Amino acid sequence: MELNGVAATVEQVKALALTNYGHFTSMLVEDGGVRGLSLHLRRLACDSRELFGADLDTERVRQHVRHALAGVARPVTARVTVYDPALDLGTIGHDAEPKVLVTIRGAARAEPAPWRLRIASYRRELPAVKHTGLFAAMHYRRQAQREGFDDVLFVNPDGTITEIATSNIGFIRAGHVVWPRAEWLAGITMTLINQSFGESTSTEPLTLADLPSMDAAFATNAATGIRALASVEGVSWPTEHRVLRQLRAAYEAQPAEAV
Incomplete structure (x- = not known):
């Protein structure tokens, strides 16, 4: 340190x-x-x-x-x-x-295990800033894990989906990547995916009612890359999907910049 x-x-x-x-x-x-x-x-x-x-x-x-x-x-x-x-x-x-x-x-380099998410109504302070104020996010994550889930999905009071505690959430529908349109922290892995997939990505205001229409879901984080999501409470998805494999391959192919 x-x-x-x-x-x-x-x-x-x-x-x-x-x-x-x-x-x-x-x-x-x-x-x-x-x-x-x-x-x-x-x-x-x-x-x-x-x-x-x-x-x-x-x-x-x-x-x-x-x-x-x-x-x-x-x-x-x-x-x-x-x-x-x-x-x-x-x-x-x-x-x-x-x-x-x-x-x-x-850092573990094995493919990360799929997550099951619990839902919580919460909006981070200054959501566009990656600040050190993690208490509430960790509180909701702890509650989720104590109830047998892996992490927590945040939704706004109006029901729109935003992000996972320390990851972005994305969805696959009809071969395209769909991100929630909301105030969230734009992650680095998320940005790299958008650079690679271009017109095959979009943002939409999403609510929990939209989840059953998605073909698959995933979390992105710089430490773990792309992680399949198995479920958000009562909605489940396959953890193997053609586009998930493409996303992982595109992410792994990103050239590293020397520190």
């Missing part, structure tokens, strides 16, 4: 526990490369301007990630968290000097 390229101290990281104001991105690193690295860096720069009113030197971010990865040969998930350790609950309005925290954990 390194902060601006140096081993982080407890004093420096405690702001994440006590104040928890910041943003992050997580990326799968294999052989020193990341699919969609430029998109991850762009996200970090945009979110820094939104949360801190400060520009972020993305080339310095790459240097910090490279430093943290030195000597690591296996596939890992690198999380880059941007926050200011000097800000606390009473000084949150002060000018910020965001720092870059890089943490690394192992």
Whole structure:
């Protein structure tokens, strides 16, 4: 765990526990490369301007990630968290000097197991920002898992589908990919799929009543790629589908950018 390229101290990281104001991105690193690295860096720069009113030197971010990865040969998930350790609950309005925290954990490369989702009515604060405020999402995920599900699907109060706790959700209908049209976090894997499939993707306002008309469903996340969905409560789908295989192949074929 390194902060601006140096081993982080407890004093420096405690702001994440006590104040928890910041943003992050997580990326799968294999052989020193990341699919969609430029998109991850762009996200970090945009979110820094939104949360801190400060520009972020993305080339310095790459240097910090490279430093943290030195000597690591296996596939890992690198999380880059941007926050200011000097800000606390009473000084949150002060000018910020965001720092870059890089943490690394192992990454499983087996095809992810299909998920079964529970439904919850919830809308994340600042849904377009990948911020560190994960309490509610983790609360609903915990409830879902305690009830025997794998994760949670969020719907707005008006019933429109948005996203999974820390993933995007997509559907397959008549050979096309359909994303919900709503306020959600546009994931990197989701963006790469759209770049690959072009006119074969679309967004629509979707409700739970639309689920039975879908041929298959999947979740996307930078750490796990594309995961088949087995069900959303009472609606089930096959976890093997021609378009799912095409999506996985297209994602795996995306060229990695060197960190």
